[in-house]
Amino acid sequence: MSDYDVIILGSGPGGYVAAIRCAQLGLKTAIVERENLGGICLNWGCIPTKALLRSAEVFHNIKHAAAYGLAADNIRADLDAVVKRSRGVAKQLNQGVTHLMKKNKIAVHMGDGTLLGGGKLEVKGEKGSATLSAKHIIVATGARARDLPFAPADGKRVWTYRHAMVPGELPGKLLVIGSGAIGIEFASFYNDMGSEVTVVEMMDRIVPVEDADVSAFLERALAKQGMTILTGAGVEALAVTSKGVKAKLKGKDGATTEQDFSHVIVAVGIVPNTENIGLEAVGIKSERGIIAIDGMGRTNVAGIWAIGDVTPGPWLAHKASHEGVIAAEAIAQALGNKDVHPHAMDKLNIPGCTYCHPQVASVGLTEAKAKEAGYTVKSGTFPFIGNGKAIALGEPEGFIKTVFDAKTGELLGAHMVGAEVTELIQGYVVGKTLETTEAELMATVFPHPTLSEMMHESVLAAYGRALHI
Structure with a gap:
C-alpha cells in the first residue's frame, strides 16, 4: 500500500502547481522541499526581482518628473528599504503557497529527497529520515546559477x-x-x-x-x-x-x-539540480543533468516524471507550471481518470518576458527563425510613437512586430519592446494557441486609447494596411 498516489520532489512553480492539480483530481499528494515553498522563482527569482525592478522604475519616473509637469526635489534611493520591500513581497507569496498546500490537503515534507526506485523516496530532514512511497513521483528540483569556472561566486565581489x-x-x-x-x-x-x-x-x-x-x-x-x-x-x-x-x-x-x-x-545560464537525487540509481536518462522526457513529462523509468528546469528548455516558470498540470493530468489518466485529456506542450506558444527598461516580450518564431524553417513570411512593425496612449504615458519608445506565414496567414511569432509589453504579449499567445490567422486579428476590435492598438496596427502593417503611420 503506497503512502501516496503522487509525490513531488521540489515545490517551485512547477512542483507546487503540479501538486495542486493532482489534489484537484482527487489524488493523495505529497510535496518534498529542502528550502522554501515556492522554490527559487517565488523566493529568489521571478517575483522578488520584479519588486526590485518596480522600485527602480518608480525611481526612474520620479527623476523624470519634470517631463510630466511635476516637481520632485532631493530624491534618493534607499537600497536597504528597496531590498526589504522585495523580501516582504517574497515572504507574502511564500505564505500564500503554504496556505494553498493546506487548503488542498497536500502533505509537505521538509528535507532532501532521494529516489530509491520501486516508487520509494527517502526524505532527510531536521527530524531525521523517512521513506515515503507513491504510485508516481514527479521530479521538479529546478536549477541554479552556473558559476564561471575561473571565478566562482563568493557573494562579496x-x-x-x-x-x-x-x-x-x-x-x-x-x-x-x-x-x-x-x-x-x-x-x-x-x-x-x-x-x-x-x-x-x-x-x-x-x-x-x-x-x-x-x-x-x-x-x-x-x-x-x-x-x-x-x-x-x-x-x-x-x-x-x-x-x-x-x-x-x-x-x-x-x-x-x-x-x-x-x-x-x-x-x-543555469545548471539543473539533478545531482544526489538518485537518478543514476534508478536508471533515469539524462544528458548534462537535463532529464529526457516525452510530451507528458514521462521519463524512461515507469512511474517517474520530470518537469521544469530539470528538463529541456525554455527554462521559464510558466513553462514549468504548465508542464506540472500536463503531468498531473497524465498521471490521473494513468490511474483511471477518464475525464482528463492532457495535451503535450507546444513550445512555440510559450511567451518570454524580460522586465528591463524598456520591457521585452515575445512568442513564437523570430523572423529569421521563420525563414530558416522554410516559411515565406510577411512581417509588420508598428512604433510606439504612432500610438496615442503611449504618447500620453510619456512612453513613445518601442515597437511591436508580427510575423505571418505569407501562404496561410498563420501567426508565426510576435516580438515587442517598450512599456508594458510583458502584459500585452498574452493577446498574441491566446491568438497563437487558437491557431489564429491575420484575418481574425484584423477583424478584432481593439479598445481606444490603449497600447494594445499597436498589436492591431502591427498586423495591419504586415499586409500594407497600417492606419496610423
Whole structure:
C-alpha cells in the first residue's frame, strides 16, 4: 500500500502547481522541499526581482518628473528599504503557497529527497529520515546559477542573481556577464539605481534569443541610458580582491583590455539540480543533468516524471507550471481518470518576458527563425510613437512586430519592446494557441486609447494596411 498516489520532489512553480492539480483530481499528494515553498522563482527569482525592478522604475519616473509637469526635489534611493520591500513581497507569496498546500490537503515534507526506485523516496530532514512511497513521483528540483569556472561566486565581489537581490552595498562600477533575461534585468535595475554598468555578451547581440530588431533597439536604448554594452566579447579572467575585481575583457576585434569593477554579476545560464537525487540509481536518462522526457513529462523509468528546469528548455516558470498540470493530468489518466485529456506542450506558444527598461516580450518564431524553417513570411512593425496612449504615458519608445506565414496567414511569432509589453504579449499567445490567422486579428476590435492598438496596427502593417503611420 503506497503512502501516496503522487509525490513531488521540489515545490517551485512547477512542483507546487503540479501538486495542486493532482489534489484537484482527487489524488493523495505529497510535496518534498529542502528550502522554501515556492522554490527559487517565488523566493529568489521571478517575483522578488520584479519588486526590485518596480522600485527602480518608480525611481526612474520620479527623476523624470519634470517631463510630466511635476516637481520632485532631493530624491534618493534607499537600497536597504528597496531590498526589504522585495523580501516582504517574497515572504507574502511564500505564505500564500503554504496556505494553498493546506487548503488542498497536500502533505509537505521538509528535507532532501532521494529516489530509491520501486516508487520509494527517502526524505532527510531536521527530524531525521523517512521513506515515503507513491504510485508516481514527479521530479521538479529546478536549477541554479552556473558559476564561471575561473571565478566562482563568493557573494562579496562576484555575485549570482541571489546575491544581487540582497546587496550589502550599491556597486559603484558593475560588470554583468551575460545578457539573457536575468543579466539584462539586473543591469537595468542597478543602472537605474545609480551604478555604472557594463554588460558583456559573447554572442553578437544582447538578448540573443529575441528577434534581431528587438536586440538592436534594446541595445540602443540601454546605451542611451548610460550602459556600456560589449557584444561578441568575452571575459578571459577575473582577479578578485577585497576592494574589487580586475577583469580581462576580450573584445570582438580580438584585443584584450583590463578594467576595474567594484562587483560582478554572473548570468551565464543555469545548471539543473539533478545531482544526489538518485537518478543514476534508478536508471533515469539524462544528458548534462537535463532529464529526457516525452510530451507528458514521462521519463524512461515507469512511474517517474520530470518537469521544469530539470528538463529541456525554455527554462521559464510558466513553462514549468504548465508542464506540472500536463503531468498531473497524465498521471490521473494513468490511474483511471477518464475525464482528463492532457495535451503535450507546444513550445512555440510559450511567451518570454524580460522586465528591463524598456520591457521585452515575445512568442513564437523570430523572423529569421521563420525563414530558416522554410516559411515565406510577411512581417509588420508598428512604433510606439504612432500610438496615442503611449504618447500620453510619456512612453513613445518601442515597437511591436508580427510575423505571418505569407501562404496561410498563420501567426508565426510576435516580438515587442517598450512599456508594458510583458502584459500585452498574452493577446498574441491566446491568438497563437487558437491557431489564429491575420484575418481574425484584423477583424478584432481593439479598445481606444490603449497600447494594445499597436498589436492591431502591427498586423495591419504586415499586409500594407497600417492606419496610423
